[in-house]
Amino acid sequence: AQSVTQLDSHVSVSEGTPVLLRCNYSSSYSPSLFWYVQHPNKGLQLLLKYTSAATLVKGINGFEAEFKKSETSFHLTKPSAHMSDAAEYFCVVTTIGNQFYFGTGTSLTVIP
Amino acid sequence: DTAVSQTPKYLVTQMGNDKSIKCEQNLGHDTMYWYKQDSKKFLKIMFSYNNKELIINETVPNRFSPKSPDKAHLNLHINSLELGDSAVYFCASSQRSVAYEQYFGPGTRLTVT
Numbered sequence: 438a439q440s441v442t443q444l445d446s447h448v449s450v451s452e453g454t455p456v457l458l459r460c461n462y463s464s465s466y467s468p469s470l471f472w473y474v475q476h477p478n479k480g481l482q483l484l485l486k487y488t489s490a491a492t493l494v495k496g497i498n499g500f501e502a503e504f505k506k507s508e509t510s511f512h513l514t515k516p517s518a519h520m521s522d523a524a525e526y527f528c529v530v531t532t533i534g535n536q537f538y539f540g541t542g543t544s545l546t547v548i549p
Numbered sequence: 550d551t552a553v554s555q556t557p558k559y560l561v562t563q564m565g566n567d568k569s570i571k572c573e574q575n576l577g578h579d580t581m582y583w584y585k586q587d588s589k590k591f592l593k594i595m596f597s598y599n600n601k602e603l604i605i606n607e608t609v610p611n612r613f614s615p616k617s618p619d620k621a622h623l624n625l626h627i628n629s630l631e632l633g634d635s636a637v638y639f640c641a642s643s644q645r646s647v648a649y650e651q652y653f654g655p656g657t658r659l660t661v662t
Contacts, residue, residue, distance in 0.1 A: 471650060475590075480553075480639060481653040525590055536605060537582075537651060539592040 439464045441530050443540035451548045456500075456515040458543045460528035463509065470511045471529040472502055475542075481527065487511060498522070523547045552576050553654040555640050561660045562630055570625045570657045572640030578652075580604075580645040581623035583615060586637040586656070598623055599645050627659075635661045 444459040462468060472484040485496025492504040498521075502513045511528060528540040553574045562568050574581060582605075583595040597605035598617040612628045627634060637658050641651040 473653075480655040481641075483650050483652075486650055527592065536597070537594065542590045542592075544590075 439538045441528050441540040443543050447544045449546040450518045456518045458513040460511045462530045466532040468530045472513050473527045475525040518547045555654040555657050559658050567628045572623045574642040578642040578644050582641040584639040630661045
C-alpha cells in the first residue's frame, strides 16, 4: 500500500530564512515522489520530482528535495524564503499505474 | 498555450440541479484524471481514463459520471447536486507511465446552495 504523511500542516518562516517541509512515505514498490505547490485560488504546479535517479533533486524557484530510502523521507527545502513562496505544498507518491497519492498538504506562511 | 483547461472556472447552482464540467488537454497525453479538493485542501482522486477507457473509479456516488469522448477530453457530469458536492474539482493529465508527472488544470470551484 502507498501513503504519504506530511508532518506539519502549517509552517511559518521569516523572509530570507530556510524552509523545511517534511514528507514521509510508505510504498510497497520503488516509488516516484513529487512536490507540488498550490498558490491561493490556483491550480497545482510541479516543483520537482524523484524518479530513482539522483537522490538530491533540484526543482524550480530554488527548491530541492532529498530522497532518503532508509528514512522513507522526501523533505522539501529552500535556503532562503521569499514572500512569493507562501502557498500550500503537497507531497505525492506514485508507483505502478501512476496513481497519485497526495499528502494532506503543508501551508507555508512567509513573514516579512 | 494552456496545457490543461477547464470550464467553467466558477459554478454556482442549487441543490438538485445537474451540471457538467469540461476538461481539455493539448499535451498529447493518454491519461486524464478528475480530483476533488475539499475545504481542508485535501485532494482525492475520483476517476482516471486511459485512452478513453475508465481505469480508476474510486468510491464516488454514482451521481458523478465521467465521459471521455476522445483522449484530449474528459468531462464530469454531476446529477442531483447536493450541498456536500461543493468543492474545487481539478482535472489533470499525464502520459501513463511510472514516474511521469501529472499536469493540472486551474480548477473549477463548485458551490451548491
